[in-house]
Amino acid sequence: MTAHTTLHKAPAAPGASGAPARTPRRRPASPARRSGWTPWLYLLPALVLLGGLLVYPIYQLGLISFLEYTQAQVSGGEPTTFQGFGNYATLFGDSQFWQVLLATVLFATACVLATLFVGCALAVLLTRIRALPRLALMMAALGAWATPAITGSTVWVFLFDPDFGPVNRVLGLGDFSWTYGRYSAFALVLLEVLWCSFPFVMVTVYAGIRAIPTEVLEAASLDGASQWRIWRSVMAPMLRPILIVVTIQSVIWDFKVFTQIYVMTNGGGIAGQNLVLNVYAYQKAFASSQYSLGSAIGVVMLVILLAVTLVYLRLVRRQGEEL
Template sequence: MSVRHRTSARAPARNGAPTSARERAPARDRAPARDRAPARVRPLRHPGWTPWLYLAPALVVLAGLLVYPVYQLGLISVLEYTQAQVSGGEPTSFQGLANYAELLGDAQFWDVLLATVVFAGCCVLGTVAVGCGLAVLLTRIRALPRLLLMLAALGAWATPAITGSTVWVFLFDPDFGPVNRMLGLGDHSWTYGRYSAFTLVLLEVVWCSFPLVMVVTYAGIRAVPGEVLEAAALDGAGVWRTWRSVLAPMLRPVLIVVTIQSVIWDFKVFTQIYVMTDGGGIAGQNLVLNVYAYQKAFASAEYSLGSAIGVVMLLILLAVTLVYLKLLRRNGEEI
């Protein structure tokens, strides 16, 4: 007996009404896929890592160029490392803080440190004073003299330190220098005396450093609202009073930046002292810490003491940098 398979046919809907769920669905649910909103982009699970990924190449280069040399500097400063150890004639031995004790017990080190601090302080004062004075002058002269002054200043700034030092030595040479002839000083030697040599180097350092202070301060003055300067002029304030009571307080963040940077740069002066005083002057009378470290490390082959001097300089400059950052935060600057 055969069984017939019945196929149930769906009865047509009355009056054309849809009977299936797909047909009963609203038209907006059956819209094409292209009309639907795009899928959301899944956010990164660790968004805080993204900046570090971009900074990673620069950090690797910085670690290779800065962190590793500083590590080697600190390592050599606690070892006995002289020419005998460099040549392999004697083994390297750990000295701990003995090199620092020897350095701090050396009277010449304290004399050089004091000379460095005084010299750097005078350079900073001269650089900031000349730079700020010329910045104010730039706001009071016409366009052509302003352009010429800016070009001359930037030319001094762009001159390499060794080139500028050589030119200044030529200008003040006791035999054929034009400065002695113009001043009628005969064969006066500017580098023979300690203070005259420091003064000559100071002038050269200020000459090559003031352009940055001038440009930055001039930009800050141009950002001051003109109404403020007009009000000061109406109150009868002169140039000095306007600077002291109006511009200096408003430019305090700018002045802090250029002053701290000048301290760091002038504390590390090497080329000018070495070239203009022939390695530190007669009997080392014009030594600063950078030149003193160079002489200890390379002239005397006392690499450990030279490295210890470098570590002391690094600590001093780190302290200055911390003061710089603290002053920036006090002025509301983001770090």
């Protein structure tokens, strides 16, 4: 019997037969991956500009806060020395700093709450009135918003002047001085800040209300909901992303108020009774030539604003809201 042997040919090695070996081709980047970088390319010029305008000044602010930097160092009479956290220790050991910080927090909170209340109320009012009154209200609000802070502050000081102002005559207050007392001065500044801040909230919230489907509001009205219930249960939840933006913006603006306080209280009021952190930093840096302490106050303000913003956003995220 003949044994038949079957020969199995081993697979030829690449390139053994003389044919060139094929190199694996790299897969082209997916369109989604390419498009992910496209927005950043468009934003790159703005990011570079903002980096130069914001990052470098913040770096210099933080650097000066760790140095001994007074008029002697500015003029070159004495060398600049590194103080570490010495300026912050001096600042936190000053009882006036804590009084000014508390006054700033309370004043900014009152301004933010008043601005949000008036702005949202007028935004709802704009949806309830006819075209001509709506146009008049919008133009008046935009005029207040466009007025420079120093101009508006000067006009408000004249309106409430105890000798020539028309407000005291209309209210029958005689020669009552609004800027003499601590709380009356803060109230006057609050009114001016509210006057120039509520238009931003009003216009932004009004645009958001216009984007809400009218069927939703009509259904709530047919169910017997009052205007306050419609706002609280229907409008406010749908406008939450917009309200987040205007709240954070109002906190930043009102916490660092400077011009209104400085102009209307003549640099912080009698014996500094109306000081806020921004005016306090200005006095330390430029009136007392303690630039390092003024920079330290600026760093503290920056940290406080960042902390408030991050905590607020964290609370919103916990509620499951999309930003």
